[in-house]
Amino acid sequence: MHGLPGAFSANPHARRPGAWGWWLLAPMLAWLLLFVVAPMGILVAYSFGSRGMLGDVEFGFSWDSYARIADPIYLRIFARSIGYAALTTALCVLIGFPAAWFIARRGPGWRERLLLLVMIPFWTSFLIRTYAWIAILRSEGLLNAVLKSSGAVPHVFAEPLELLYTPAAVVIGLVYVYLPFVILPVYASAEKLDGVLIEAAHDLGAGPLRVFREVILPLTWPGVAAGMMLVFVPAIGMFAITDLLGGARVSMIGNVIQNQFTKALNFPFGAALGVVFTLLFVVSFALLQWLGRRKDETAKAR
Amino acid sequence: MSSVLVAPKHEPVSKPSTVPAPPKRASRPGRSGAWWVERGLALWTALVLGFLYLPIAVLIGYSFNQSRLNITWEGFTWRWYGELLSNKPLIDSFKNSLIVAGASTVLAVLIGTTGAWLLHRHRYRFARAIQALVCVPMVMPEIVMGISLLVLFALAQVDLGHATLILAHTTFCFPFVLVAVQARLQGLDPALEEAALDLGATPWRAFWLVILPCLRPAVVAGTLMAFTLSMDELIISLFTAGPGSRTLPMQVYGMAKVGLNPMLNALSAIFVVTTVAFVLFTEHLRRMAARGADTTFSKP
Numbered sequence: 001m002h003g004l005p006g007a008f009s010a011n012p013h014a015r016r017p018g019a020w021g022w023w024l025l026a027p028m029l030a031w032l033l034l035f036v037v038a039p040m041g042i043l044v045a046y047s048f049g050s051r052g053m054l055g056d057v058e059f060g061f062s063w064d065s066y067a068r069i070a071d072p073i074y075l076r077i078f079a080r081s082i083g084y085a086a087l088t089t090a091l092c093v094l095i096g097f098p099a100a101w102f103i104a105r106r107g108p109g110w111r112e113r114l115l116l117l118v119m120i121p122f123w124t125s126f127l128i129r130t131y132a133w134i135a136i137l138r139s140e141g142l143l144n145a146v147l148k149s150s151g152a153v154p155h156v157f158a159e160p161l162e163l164l165y166t167p168a169a170v171v172i173g174l175v176y177v178y179l180p181f182v183i184l185p186v187y188a189s190a191e192k193l194d195g196v197l198i199e200a201a202h203d204l205g206a207g208p209l210r211v212f213r214e215v216i217l218p219l220t221w222p223g224v225a226a227g228m229m230l231v232f233v234p235a236i237g238m239f240a241i242t243d244l245l246g247g248a249r250v251s252m253i254g255n256v257i258q259n260q261f262t263k264a265l266n267f268p269f270g271a272a273l274g275v276v277f278t279l280l281f282v283v284s285f286a287l288l289q290w291l292g293r294r295k296d297e298t299a300k301a302r
Numbered sequence: 303m304s305s306v307l308v309a310p311k312h313e314p315v316s317k318p319s320t321v322p323a324p325p326k327r328a329s330r331p332g333r334s335g336a337w338w339v340e341r342g343l344a345l346w347t348a349l350v351l352g353f354l355y356l357p358i359a360v361l362i363g364y365s366f367n368q369s370r371l372n373i374t375w376e377g378f379t380w381r382w383y384g385e386l387l388s389n390k391p392l393i394d395s396f397k398n399s400l401i402v403a404g405a406s407t408v409l410a411v412l413i414g415t416t417g418a419w420l421l422h423r424h425r426y427r428f429a430r431a432i433q434a435l436v437c438v439p440m441v442m443p444e445i446v447m448g449i450s451l452l453v454l455f456a457l458a459q460v461d462l463g464h465a466t467l468i469l470a471h472t473t474f475c476f477p478f479v480l481v482a483v484q485a486r487l488q489g490l491d492p493a494l495e496e497a498a499l500d501l502g503a504t505p506w507r508a509f510w511l512v513i514l515p516c517l518r519p520a521v522v523a524g525t526l527m528a529f530t531l532s533m534d535e536l537i538i539s540l541f542t543a544g545p546g547s548r549t550l551p552m553q554v555y556g557m558a559k560v561g562l563n564p565m566l567n568a569l570s571a572i573f574v575v576t577t578v579a580f581v582l583f584t585e586h587l588r589r590m591a592a593r594g595a596d597t598t599f600s601k602p
Contacts, residue, residue, distance in 0.1 A: 013492040017424035025426070028417040028476075032435050035473040036442075039450035046453050099350040102343040114347070116585060121354045124577045125534050127551055128570040131558045132357035135364060138562065140371065142360055179354065208335065229441075237445040240536055244558055254445050261449055261541060267456070274449045281443055 040278075046271035057267050065272035074256065078276075081253040084167075085235035088174040092231050093224060095175070096182035100223075101216075103183075104190035115187065122180035130173050130241050137163040137172070137245070165247035173245040174235050182227035189223030225288045233281050253277060358574055365567035382568035389565060395553035401464060402549060403532035406471035410528040413472070414479025415521055419509065421480075422487045423495065439474045440481075447474065448541035455542065462544035470542040471532045478531065479524030486520035523587055530580060 017025070047065055049057045068074065103114040121129065136142045144160040163169055193216070201211045217224075239254030246252075253273065260270025365383070368376040386392065417436070426432060439447065451470050460466060494516070498508035514521075536551040543549060548556075557563050 011422050011487075011492050013496060014423055014425045017420075017426055021420060021424045021426070024416060025420045025424075025432075028413050028420075028436075029432070031413060031473070031476075032438075035451065035454070035469060036435065036438055039447075039454040042453045042457055043446075043450045095350060095353075098343055099347040102347045112585075114351075116581065117351055118354070119581045119585075120574075120578055121358070123530065123581055124358065125551065125554075125573050127534075127536055127554050127558065128361070128573050129357065131554070131566060131570060132361045134558065134562055135360060135567070136357055176353070176357065179350070183350075208339070233443050237443045238537075239445070240555060244555075257445055257449060258540070261452060267453065270449060271453060274446050277443065278446050281446070285441070 043271045043274055046268050047275045049268045049271075051266050051268055065269045066276075068269055069272060069276060074273075077251060077256055078253055081236045082280075084171060084174065084252065085232050087171060088178060088235045089228050089232045091171070091175045092179050092182040093186075093228065096179055096227065097186055097220075097224070100183045100186035101190050101220075104187050104193075105195070111191075118180050118183050118187075122184060126177045127240065129177055130244050133169065133173050133176065133245060134164060137169050139164065164245065165249055167246065167250055169245040170242050170250050173241045174238065177238075177241060178231040178235060181230040182224075185226040185230065186220060186223040189220045189226075193219045221292055225292050229285060229288055232284060236280070237277060358570075361567050362571040362574060365564070365571040367564070367567075370564055371562070382564040383572075386565050386568050386572075391548075392550075392553055392565075392569070395548045395550045398464070398467075398547050399533055399550040402467045402471055402547075403529050405464075405468045406475050406532045407525055407528045409468070409472040410475035410479050411521060411525050414476040414524060414528075415483050415514075415517065417476070418480045418483035418487060419513065419517075422484065436477050436480055440477045444474075444535075444537040448538040451538070452541040462542060463547045464544075466542045466544070467539060467547055467549070470538050471535060474535070474538065475528035475531055478527050479521075482524040482527065483517055483520045486517055490516055519587055519590065523584060526580065526584055526587075 045059060046057055048061050048063070049059045050062055050064060052058045069078075103111060103118070106114060134141075138144075139160040139162060141164070143163060147161065197215055197219070198211055201215045206214070236252070237254040237257070239252060239258050242250050242252045242255060257270055257273045257277070260266045260273065264270075366378050366380070368379045368381070420426075421429065421433065447470075451466070451473070455462060455466050490513075494512060495505075495508050498512045499505065503511065534551060535549075536555055539549050539552055540555075543552060554566065554569065557566055
């Protein structure tokens, strides 16, 4: 993710705004301040408050909610969520990169057709795509039926495989939902890569591994980094997929946050979890940007 | 959904495909390493696409199965589609979704289009900060946006309902419209507005009669995107909807939590068909825009 999407335009004809220019922009600015900046501020304020007798919030300055996050129970949930998200991200990149690369290296006709095939799942409701796996993984589901009829499962194990509501189901669901989010940005940067560079590296005697490490990877890194961002952060907080495929057995940070606001009604604790999650997001975002810049510099240095 | 992040939602498509196909390697006798790598990649891509489509295909197939439990195929039926249409909570939630998506799309297009134009034509102080702020709702994790809006509404003592949903959805939809329009503006000849002004148009007329028609493909694409994002949104809606304003994804989520439901299979099939139509239509628009850009007022 180099620069923000739609980096702002350098219009040579742009001029200083008069009073009108500011007045017309005011609704948008007010909207952003009211519905993006202010809510974050309130969230931070809540996180330092404490829970009143009636489940209301008493403002104040206490670190209690943050101290509670340090409880091993919650630390473990945080660690588990990050672990699942990291595993999902790694699998998505490993599975998605070769496919994105292949699609980007086709001629225009095939490229557009294959790309459309990736766009369709990308735009299909993630809820529907998660639900599809319930039909496949449940004990009387498609996968067990196929395994049974093919005889892959010896008859001694008459019991069907318990796949649904396991950690494996959650990871399958996450990878399935987020895979297009990696393929598309990697495709975008692979498509820009000039094939001549690879030819040149080959001609200069670089082996395939070296070409991959020193030419392909640095040049497609912006796409890989963007894809990682698009998967890692949402995957940490994605409680709907864990709920549907993990049941109550696999609880993630998103589920805990949601519980504080819908069932436990402990807003300050939920807010503190939300703030920590946001910080996590900002740090990983900065880290990926920094990694990208370093890769850029080493590439330029060569 | 997801906001996810990301302008990338449309970025890859909106790019003109100008990169030439990689040069063909000189044909070598025999099957070289590169040939095998190519074969392997083709197979891998086929497997990945199979992985992406198999579950959807299974779902669509099941939606025509007479069996309620879907263990075996018991014959073809339209029954589940019929039940879908007579399921009142589902129809109500669909209506709610349409109201929310319709209203947020209108607001998002208004704010996004004017915002993009103003940021393009003026050199504001803090322009970079404003641009970064616009991108925040696109990259922010949905759950954080959901809970932060919830605490805002709680503090302001606003009852959750259609209005709060519309406010929340507009907030994450308009940046996508803005970025789409901005991309189009960058390809536009900057002298266009000056010419209109020199010919005596007021800035308002210049925008309405000259600029806006040029932006139409981007505005249409932004509209479609905002509508789809809003129709799909689950996480933010869960925190900002009231009891009387459950949206379709919320209803589907509730049903899916209980387990398999043949009606959901039918609904999924409809979703998938709608998405295919949507993707093909946007693709068509994109091509028209790419062709149009050659002739109408693009940068020399």
